[in-house]
Amino acid sequence: MDNDWIDEYHEGVRYGLKGKVIIKEFSPYQEIAVIESERYGRGLLLDSCWMTAEKQEKHYHECLAQPALCGAKNLDKILIIGGGDGGTAKECLKHKEVGYIDLVEIDSKVIEICQEYIPTIGGNAWNDPRLNIAIEDGIKFVEQAQQDSYDIILVDGSDAKGPAEGLFNRDFFENCQRILKPNGIFATQSESPEAFLKVHIEIINLINEIFNYSDPLYGWVPMYPSGWWSWTFAAIDKPRYLNPIKRRVDCIEQNCQIWSPRWQKGAFQAMPAFIERGLKK
Amino acid sequence: MDNDWIDEYHEGVRYGLKGKVIIKEFSPYQEIAVIESERYGRGLLLDSCWMTAEKQEKHYHECLAQPALCGAKNLDKILIIGGGDGGTAKECLKHKEVGYIDLVEIDSKVIEICQEYIPTIGGNAWNDPRLNIAIEDGIKFVEQAQQDSYDIILVDGSDAKGPAEGLFNRDFFENCQRILKPNGIFATQSESPEAFLKVHIEIINLINEIFNYSDPLYGWVPMYPSGWWSWTFAAIDKPRYLNPIKRRVDCIEQNCQIWSPRWQKGAFQAMPAFIERGLKK
Numbered sequence: 001m002d003n004d005w006i007d008e009y010h011e012g013v014r015y016g017l018k019g020k021v022i023i024k025e026f027s028p029y030q031e032i033a034v035i036e037s038e039r040y041g042r043g044l045l046l047d048s049c050w051m052t053a054e055k056q057e058k059h060y061h062e063c064l065a066q067p068a069l070c071g072a073k074n075l076d077k078i079l080i081i082g083g084g085d086g087g088t089a090k091e092c093l094k095h096k097e098v099g100y101i102d103l104v105e106i107d108s109k110v111i112e113i114c115q116e117y118i119p120t121i122g123g124n125a126w127n128d129p130r131l132n133i134a135i136e137d138g139i140k141f142v143e144q145a146q147q148d149s150y151d152i153i154l155v156d157g158s159d160a161k162g163p164a165e166g167l168f169n170r171d172f173f174e175n176c177q178r179i180l181k182p183n184g185i186f187a188t189q190s191e192s193p194e195a196f197l198k199v200h201i202e203i204i205n206l207i208n209e210i211f212n213y214s215d216p217l218y219g220w221v222p223m224y225p226s227g228w229w230s231w232t233f234a235a236i237d238k239p240r241y242l243n244p245i246k247r248r249v250d251c252i253e254q255n256c257q258i259w260s261p262r263w264q265k266g267a268f269q270a271m272p273a274f275i276e277r278g279l280k281k
Numbered sequence: 282m283d284n285d286w287i288d289e290y291h292e293g294v295r296y297g298l299k300g301k302v303i304i305k306e307f308s309p310y311q312e313i314a315v316i317e318s319e320r321y322g323r324g325l326l327l328d329s330c331w332m333t334a335e336k337q338e339k340h341y342h343e344c345l346a347q348p349a350l351c352g353a354k355n356l357d358k359i360l361i362i363g364g365g366d367g368g369t370a371k372e373c374l375k376h377k378e379v380g381y382i383d384l385v386e387i388d389s390k391v392i393e394i395c396q397e398y399i400p401t402i403g404g405n406a407w408n409d410p411r412l413n414i415a416i417e418d419g420i421k422f423v424e425q426a427q428q429d430s431y432d433i434i435l436v437d438g439s440d441a442k443g444p445a446e447g448l449f450n451r452d453f454f455e456n457c458q459r460i461l462k463p464n465g466i467f468a469t470q471s472e473s474p475e476a477f478l479k480v481h482i483e484i485i486n487l488i489n490e491i492f493n494y495s496d497p498l499y500g501w502v503p504m505y506p507s508g509w510w511s512w513t514f515a516a517i518d519k520p521r522y523l524n525p526i527k528r529r530v531d532c533i534e535q536n537c538q539i540w541s542p543r544w545q546k547g548a549f550q551a552m553p554a555f556i557e558r559g560l561k562k
Contacts, residue, residue: 012298012299012320012321014296016294017293018293018295038292038293039294220508220509222509227508228503256554257555260554262557266547266551266552267547267551268547269548269550270544272538273539273541
């Protein structure tokens, strides 16, 4: 069969990859599809929205993980909410200092399908004894977790609708703040300043109210709406995400495609004028 | 008639806007089309590639023009190569200090169609007595221009194929260097580091050989392939584009949507690791 176009539609815009659907299934939470694309290798869609692809995953996973992993005081205990494709876990496990990771994914089907059809995104993470997978609702998980439990919390969820909706509100962020160690770092994807302007600004303002220090970082994920993406980092004792620790940088830098200390410094500065004017003072 | 999808295709990827084609004509150089889109207002395509749209033009024009206009010693004489939609000229003319602009566009039909169907992109520039339009080949124009003629040269051409192909080679850049005043600034769009990786690196390396100072700047134009875009700035006596002059910033800052001194500082730093490794040392 010839390849066809598979598109994500968003408010009068579509972004399509030429390829073939190789599996499409429904879980209790969402539709899960994997395609073989000509340009980016295998790609994952949830509810017809692009999540990741083999040759594009570093654009997202490095940017979410490395500013946090390179800046936190310790890397003993890491929590990932979502991240069922394994890419964020793989990115964390580049660091030898990591003690263990709790990966809390609500949808076991996402993990099963990614392990079977796109195993390269999680790579060795799936076999690393430091990775503990919990099939649970991340919102309940952070409610029940003990205070000061984690050195790093990374929220790797889909858009602020469907199963990920509760990952972008005050209760959730307050629980993350409570269970984060005082010298740790919190990070979440915070949507596109272009395609999801309203929710982007809401996320930044909320996190800014709840944590002592917070800053959005701007990058690119070509397959996401507008291609322009953001992640927001937060901390309690000081803005540790702004200052990568040299021994950690040395450990991972050659193994990164987008991220570098230089890139990160620029990406934290590159806030467009209309967002700077739109944020609460 | 219902709206339909109008797509640009690029190596197994497509980016489409929902809308209606309102005019499509052939000039001696290319196919020119204007659409009415639901999300971004009227948009221009040349040879089926997205050029600009009413609600997205600032992503491109501010980033090409303002680092140059805010940094050059003087703004007496400006040269724009290409730029037939008028957006770069409008961006320059925000500055009261501008003496005059030579806009050298090869295709008169692009100007005619933009003036008639998307007049907002050029806006008042089309009626500003400081704007001189020359319908000429930009490559020949820079060959014939006198040494030290311009304070600013902005190359606002389409991709490195078709009529714009000669805007990305050594002869052209050397002529630009020759006709630029020693305290001026040269800038060109330099393609996507993702969708046009090879030509992106070639442009940066060439400009770096020809000018004493040069730096790429990274931003976003959602409608271009990958959404991730770059512009490269160059200068002769010092890297003036890095230091916006305060009185110029004060004159235009409130009137910019993407550009600000903060954004610019970040955008010059935000070079991804794979490009930093790919450039000549």
